[in-house]
Amino acid sequence: MAPNIADQFNVDSSALTDFVINQGNGVKGLSELGLKALPKPYIQPESERMCMSKIIPQHKESIPIIDLSNPAEPTVAKAVCDAAEKWGSFQIVNHDVPFEVLERIQEATHHFHGLPAEEKHKYSKENSGTINVRFGTSFSPKAEKSLEWKDFLSLFYVSEEETAKYWPPVCRDQVLEYMRSSEVVIKQLLQILMNGLNVKEIDETKKSLLMGSVRTNLNYYPICPNPELTVGVGRHSDVSTLTILFQDDIGGLYVKGNQGEDSWIHVPPIKGSLVINVGDALQILSNGRYRSVEHRVVANGTNNRISVPIFVNPRPNDIIGPLPEILEIGEKPIYKNVLYSDYVRHFYRKAHDGKKTLAYAAVA
Ligand SMILES: CC(C)(COP(=O)(O)OP(=O)(O)OC[C@H]1O[C@@H](n2cnc3c(N)ncnc32)[C@H](O)[C@@H]1OP(=O)(O)O)[C@@H](O)C(=O)NCCC(=O)NCCSC(=O)/C=C/c1ccc(O)c(O)c1
Numbered sequence: 001m002a003p004n005i006a007d008q009f010n011v012d013s014s015a016l017t018d019f020v021i022n023q024g025n026g027v028k029g030l031s032e033l034g035l036k037a038l039p040k041p042y043i044q045p046e047s048e049r050m051c052m053s054k055i056i057p058q059h060k061e062s063i064p065i066i067d068l069s070n071p072a073e074p075t076v077a078k079a080v081c082d083a084a085e086k087w088g089s090f091q092i093v094n095h096d097v098p099f100e101v102l103e104r105i106q107e108a109t110h111h112f113h114g115l116p117a118e119e120k121h122k123y124s125k126e127n128s129g130t131i132n133v134r135f136g137t138s139f140s141p142k143a144e145k146s147l148e149w150k151d152f153l154s155l156f157y158v159s160e161e162e163t164a165k166y167w168p169p170v171c172r173d174q175v176l177e178y179m180r181s182s183e184v185v186i187k188q189l190l191q192i193l194m195n196g197l198n199v200k201e202i203d204e205t206k207k208s209l210l211m212g213s214v215r216t217n218l219n220y221y222p223i224c225p226n227p228e229l230t231v232g233v234g235r236h237s238d239v240s241t242l243t244i245l246f247q248d249d250i251g252g253l254y255v256k257g258n259q260g261e262d263s264w265i266h267v268p269p270i271k272g273s274l275v276i277n278v279g280d281a282l283q284i285l286s287n288g289r290y291r292s293v294e295h296r297v298v299a300n301g302t303n304n305r306i307s308v309p310i311f312v313n314p315r316p317n318d319i320i321g322p323l324p325e326i327l328e329i330g331e332k333p334i335y336k337n338v339l340y341s342d343y344v345r346h347f348y349r350k351a352h353d354g355k356k357t358l359a360y361a362a363v364a
Pocket residue numbers: 125131134136138139140141142152154156213215217233236238239240311313315316341342344345348349
């Protein structure tokens with residue numbers, strides 16, 4: 001690599017934007033230039049970086065691992081509801097999504113991100129034929145003071161026709177297979193969580209609120225020259241009801257400890273498991289009983305990492321607020337009713353900022 005490229009990117013941030021965003025090279029392209037130092041726009045303020053003193057050792061605390069082989073067992077239901085209340089995050093093992101499906105989505109994620117830049121660029125905001133398919137980098141580059149070391153392909157499912165026409169052929173079938181295979185487990189978990197709120201039936205209205213739309217992201221975190229200076233993904237909670245997350249065996253996902261302080265717990269990769277995160281929409285619907293989990297991803301200096309979250313959401317046109325069953329028993333609403341697409345738009349228009357998106361729906 002010519003060292004002057006890194007220097008050029010440091011003095012001319014438009015050259016960096018041009019290379020990473022406009023030419024579609026992403027941070028994967030930057031990583032492959034063999035940069036010796038992290039370009040300045042990726043340097044995060046110290047408050048946003050992870051350091052060892054913030055990490056709670058695994059033997060002291062870890063999020064629950066729940067065996068779903070007998071989902072009808074009362075002990076399983078209790079474990080799921082307790083985890084959603086206490087942590088907002090848990091891992092599931094012996095679930096219904098076949099191991100081979102996870103292997104295929106992992107391979108397809110590498111295939112997509114391994115395409116030449118000009119191929120991936122066809123799916124950028126400017127070039128993609130639909131707003132529901134987007135290849136991007138960082139989270140919301142125009143809104144961020146410091147960029148994130150991540151590329152992603154984001155696929156919002158609308159119809160088979162749109163999928164056939166606009167989704168990248170290298171990963172289309174594998175994403176659809178992963179989405180479909182996860183439906184059973186999504187329904188099992190949501191049913192358990194609703195029972196825990198005394199909501200007995202998931203009728204059509206609730207089905208829409210809880211799982212009316214689905215977005216799948218194929219995340220790629222390339223090897224980073226100075227991983228300690230940047231982040232893979234900054235602190236945030238998802239705006240979903242639930243997120244079903246496949247991660248490969250590299251590690252690097254952290255969830256916030258539940259004592260309120262700035263301490264973080266690693267989510268260790270477990271072969272065949274899925275991470276389940278409670279998102280803001282479920283926190284709002286449950287009037288704060290289930291809590292969305294704040295989480296972040298560190299950058300890695302030696303390995304490329306992938307993850308594939310399925311964000312299970314209300315429909316964009318749904319109004320979300322505390323469920324009537326909760327208010328009927330006399331609970332005071334701590335969230336107001338908001339249009340879900342307004343909530344998501346608010347989330348997307350700012351940099352990751354912990355759980356601040358929720359203030360948008362809070363009762364004044
Ligand atoms: C979200 C809206 C309302 C946005 O519509 P619209 O007003 O047309 O906004 P837009 O102009 O397309 O986008 C506005 C900005 O949002 C950001 N944005 C839009 N889509 C995405 C995307 N898929 N990924 C990242 N940012 C996005 C960009 O910053 C946009 O600005 P610009 O780059 O275009 O200048 C619309 O697309 C919609 O109704 N979608 C369906 C609802 C939906 O998406 N639900 C999914 C919720 S779950 C979910 O989306 C979770 C995402 C997530 C979480 C953590 C991460 O770290 C991460 O990377 C991603």
